[in-house]
Amino acid sequence: MTTHSVSRLALVACMAAGPALPAFAQDLCGGAGANGQWIGGSEADSDIATADDYLQQMALVLMQNEYVSLFTLSEPTEVRMEAQGRGAGDPLFDLRSEDGTILLSDDDSGGDSAARAETMLEPGTYCLSTASYDGSPMTGFVRIGRLEHEALTPGLQGEPIDMGNGIGDGTMGDMGDMGDTGGNTGGGQMPGEICDMSRVTNYFGGGDPVDDMLGGGLSVEAPVNQVAYWGFSLSSPQPLTITAENESADPVITLYDSTGSWLAENDDYEGLNSLIELTQPLPAGDYCLAVRALSDESLPIALTLEAFDPAAQQTALYDNAEAAPPLDGSHPVTMLGPLESRLRQDVQNSGTAEWFAFEVDEAGLVIIEAVTNGLGDPVLTLYDDFGRLVTINDDYGDNFDSLLAARVMPGTYLVALRQYDDSVPVLTRLLFERYVPAD
Structure with missing residues (x-):
């Protein structure tokens, strides 16, 4: 990942390129295609199965929205989908069927932070929704074509791999001897293979229902080249949190019934680690968790299955600067008082967000700068007192320091400071400056 993540909450804005969809098309892909653009310019020219060459769009990704590319297939076709950002842009995408079902998702399988996936698809209409990984504005290209068409991205190791049923990430290198594709967990997992109970030989809780074990969390650990599928059973509906940790392995987890x-x-949730939160109770039954490693399948990945905790989730959002805490004292916030013209604050900052609140008494411009003199990589996030995101900045200029500027109205504002890499606390100097219009 070359662009530093704050959240995958970002959605992206549709570039107005091409005619608006007719009324009958507004419900495409469960509504996700309502503001989509036909990748060939029209529905008739967006059939990848019959296209003479790949079809491509320039996607303008704005904050808090998504760019949706529409295409059709008139016959079963192996399709390659790619999204590549300009500069430091880091795109990710979801592929949806006509009824809105997510068929696959990808972040970095194109190499160099580009997204890429290849899969066999049946005839129908599809929506490819492209977003910016950290929610920042991004300009990029979306290309959809058949496997014989020229690729936009190099892939992780330059060799495409068939995605099979369309679940999972895009390209990988030589997978080696896969062994038995049934329940054998010793040969690694072929990306795109559906995980059902016939593949599972290793279980959380030894195969017994895990309901009574979730309070303290159930943990297992193994490399993907030894165990790629884990099973668990529920005797009653349960909301769950599932985590996979080892950034050097770069795990991906997928849950199936x-x-x-x-x-x-x-x-990727925090750095290159992964997290699935099932806030609605998962019904009683058996489940299969597929694990992949995008970097190194020989490294152990620690998996934890535990009960979903709404309070812990809320705290995690505050600690990651993905939501602004209330100003009622329930979460630590340093109150800086009225911001006059200039204020300096020194902070020993880590990956856990430090929160500051300041007040402005008239409309104007606020500039906030975080400086580490090359020792750290600070991220700044600004919210208003209602909890609405105002702006965010990670890297400014030619270094990893941050600077954000925002027009403000009278009121209270909260700013979060966190280091992208939380391994070592870094002395960070914060500078707040306020400017008001001249009379």
Whole structure:
């Protein structure tokens, strides 16, 4: 990942390129295609199965929205989908069927932070939703074509791999001897293979229902080249949190029910670790968790299955600067008082966000700068007192320091400071400056 993540909450804005969809098309892909653009310019010219060459769009990704590319297939076709950002842009995408079902997701399988996936698709209409990984504005290209068409991205190792049923990330190198593709967990997991209970030989809780074990969390650990599928059973509906940790391995986790139906997937949540939160109770039954490593399948990945904790989730959002805490004292916030013209604050900052609140008494411009003199990589996030995101900045100029500027109205504002790499606390100097219009 070359662009530093704050959240995958970002959605992206549709570039107005091409005619608006007719009324009958507004419900495409469960509504996700309502503001989509046909990648060939029209529905008739967006059939990848018959296209003479790949089809491509320039995507303007703005904050808090998504760019949706629409295409059709008139016959079963192996399709390659790619999204590549300009500069430091880091795109990710979801592929949806006509009824809105997510068929696959990808973040970095194109190499150099580009997204890429290849899969066999049946005839129909599809929506490819492209977003910016950290929510920042991004300009990029979306390309959709058949495997014989020229690729936009190099892939992780330059060699495409068939995605099979369309679940999972895009390209990988030589997978070696896969062994038995049934329940053998010793040969690694072929990306795109559906995970059902026939593949599972290793279980959380030894195969017994885990309901009574979730309070303290259930943990297992193994490399993907030894165990790629883990099973667990629930005797009653349970909301769950599933984590996979080892950034050097770069894990991806995908959850399926006992029949192999896709339920949820996550690649990068905090850094390169992964997290799935099932806030609605998962029904009683058997489940299969597929694990992949995008970097090194020989490294152990620590998996934890535990009960979903709404309070812990809220705290995690505050600690990651993904939401602003209330100013009622329930979460630590340093109150700086009225911001006059200039204020300096020194902070020993880590990956856990430090929060500051300041007040402005008239409309104007606020500039906030975080400086580490090359020792750290600070991220600044600004919210108003209602909790609405105002702006965010990671890297400014030619270094990893941060600077954000925002027009403000009278009121209270909260700013979060965190280091992208939380391994070592870094002395960070914060500078607040306020400017008001001249009379």
